[in-house]
Amino acid sequence: MNQIKQLAGQAAIYGLPTILARFLNYLLVPLYTRVFIPEEYAVVTEMYAYVAFLFVVLTYGMETAFFRFTQKENGESDVYSTTVWSLIGTTTIFLLAVILFSGSIAHALEYPNHPEYIIWFAMILSFDAVSAIPYARIRLENRAKKFALIKSANIAINIGLNLLFILLFPYILENSSNQTLVRFIDLIYTEEIGVGYIFIANLAASGITLLMLSPVLLKIKRIFQRVLWKRMLRYALPLLILGLAGIVNETFDRILLKHLIPESENPMRQLGIYGACYKVAMLMTLFVQTFRYAAEPFFFNKMGQKDAKELYATVMKYFVMVTSLIFLGIMMYIDIVMKFIGEEFRIGIDVVPILLMANLFLGIFYNLSIWFKFTGKTMHGALIAIMGAVITLVFNFILVPEIGYMGAAWATFICYAAMMIVSYFVGRKHYPVDYNVGKIVLYVGLSVVLYLLSNWIEIKDQSQELIINTLFLLTYVLIIIAIERRNLIKLV
Numbered sequence: 001m002n003q004i005k006q007l008a009g010q011a012a013i014y015g016l017p018t019i020l021a022r023f024l025n026y027l028l029v030p031l032y033t034r035v036f037i038p039e040e041y042a043v044v045t046e047m048y049a050y051v052a053f054l055f056v057v058l059t060y061g062m063e064t065a066f067f068r069f070t071q072k073e074n075g076e077s078d079v080y081s082t083t084v085w086s087l088i089g090t091t092t093i094f095l096l097a098v099i100l101f102s103g104s105i106a107h108a109l110e111y112p113n114h115p116e117y118i119i120w121f122a123m124i125l126s127f128d129a130v131s132a133i134p135y136a137r138i139r140l141e142n143r144a145k146k147f148a149l150i151k152s153a154n155i156a157i158n159i160g161l162n163l164l165f166i167l168l169f170p171y172i173l174e175n176s177s178n179q180t181l182v183r184f185i186d187l188i189y190t191e192e193i194g195v196g197y198i199f200i201a202n203l204a205a206s207g208i209t210l211l212m213l214s215p216v217l218l219k220i221k222r223i224f225q226r227v228l229w230k231r232m233l234r235y236a237l238p239l240l241i242l243g244l245a246g247i248v249n250e251t252f253d254r255i256l257l258k259h260l261i262p263e264s265e266n267p268m269r270q271l272g273i274y275g276a277c278y279k280v281a282m283l284m285t286l287f288v289q290t291f292r293y294a295a296e297p298f299f300f301n302k303m304g305q306k307d308a309k310e311l312y313a314t315v316m317k318y319f320v321m322v323t324s325l326i327f328l329g330i331m332m333y334i335d336i337v338m339k340f341i342g343e344e345f346r347i348g349i350d351v352v353p354i355l356l357m358a359n360l361f362l363g364i365f366y367n368l369s370i371w372f373k374f375t376g377k378t379m380h381g382a383l384i385a386i387m388g389a390v391i392t393l394v395f396n397f398i399l400v401p402e403i404g405y406m407g408a409a410w411a412t413f414i415c416y417a418a419m420m421i422v423s424y425f426v427g428r429k430h431y432p433v434d435y436n437v438g439k440i441v442l443y444v445g446l447s448v449v450l451y452l453l454s455n456w457i458e459i460k461d462q463s464q465e466l467i468i469n470t471l472f473l474l475t476y477v478l479i480i481i482a483i484e485r486r487n488l489i490k491l492v
Contacts, residue, residue, distance in 0.1 A: 033342030038272030045275025058129035061239030098122035127206035161201035238378035245385030253408035274405035277348035281355030332469035361416035371431035
């Protein structure tokens with residue numbers, strides 16, 4: 001139980017900046033969805049979908065390879081230096097190529113008047129890719145305070161500049177009588193840039209973050225071990241395939257929507273609505289990502305212990321317990337949660353439970369993925385993710401033209417459910433862990449049943465509905481306490 005508390009503590013420390021960043025970004029969503037119409041917000045949704053995909057390409061599995069080979073090799077600094085030099089080299093080539101062909105890329109993405117978007121995002125990606133391994137080294141060394149400080153600075157800069165460009169400057173220009181101040185703002189602010197200021201804020205935050213990481217980055221030696229690099233690539237490249245397939249599963253629906261929905265049904269509007277509602281569903285993703293930050297180095301550090309498999313099974317049980325509670329908590333108060341986004345966007349409310357449960361399945365898959373990472377069978381993991389990508393693409397092409405963004409949500413659900421199930425059964429053959437499947441199914445099923453019951457009961461009075469939904473949530477908590485009473489006492 002002490003090890004579970006250790007993981008929970010690390011997740012809290014490493015996850016707090018991530019939670020804060022996501023939470024503050026969520027606080028920006030009401031601003032975005034009130035300042036910009038769905039068609040404009042769709043640009044943000046689509047561009048960040050491409051960013052997620054390209055970030056996986058630019059880091060090509062080297063972060064996990066760094067964790068793995070640091071454990072295996074005696075020369076940790078050689079592993080670090082080789083990894084960083086590899087990323088610097090490939091990122092530089094990428095950045096120069098994108099700048100050179102930015103006009104053609106912008107035209108291909110149907111933004112011919114905004115090649116600057118392409119250059120800005122290439123720079124954001126480059127800064128973030130080079131920052132990845134210094135961040136990983138900080139995590140590996142358990143320097144949680146430094147990690148939190150840099151993450152918090154990134155958050156503050158990004159949020160601050162968003163508020164400055166999207167809220168404060170337009171307000172001053174419209175209402176201020178101070179002509180000196182107005183003329184100064186006119187020098188640095190152009191209303192026509194619009195959603196582009198979201199990208200500029202991100203660019204500034206990523207650049208300053210890289211500068212803050214420079215003391216860690218500059219610890220690299222003038223060493224590039226070619227033999228070590230090749231071994232790391234052999235380990236990492238299947239993870240790249242896994243990552244690319246995962247990103248197809250996670251983001252390609254937002255890339256495909258505007259191409260699959262008929263023009264008569266305003267695809268950009270639907271994309272904007274889906275993107276905003278996806279943000280609401282990402283409250284689940286927030287917890288999953290927070291968990292992953294702490295869990296990956298934690299799992300690798302514990303892999304040699306005798307009770308490691310028992311520990312992994314216990315972690316899985318508590319993970320499902322918490323994520324099921326998150327699902328139920330959001331859905332019991334969904335009418336309140338949806339006020340978070342602009343009224344024009346709330347029509348997409350029906351995708352939220354589907355996406356929440358899909359991301360719960362994804363979190364379980366991440367827990368299960370230890371079997372192919374520990375055994376070095378990363379190609380098996382890649383094949384499972386490729387299977388998921390095929391499912392995503394097939395169901396998007398089948399469902400989206402018929403039912404719009406609801407089809408994209410169901411495609412995501414089917415994909416992650418299939419990946420979770422296949423990974424569990426294949427993992428049992430290669431690295432068997434005695435997961436408590438009965439309790440996992442019970443906790444997920446209980447949250448779904450209580451949610452469906454709350455929907456089945458028709459109550460017109462909102463205050464009564466709130467009370468009844470709170471009782472459903474308390475019912476879940478009390479059942480969990482009754483089942484896990486002894487374990488929870490030990491954990492506390």
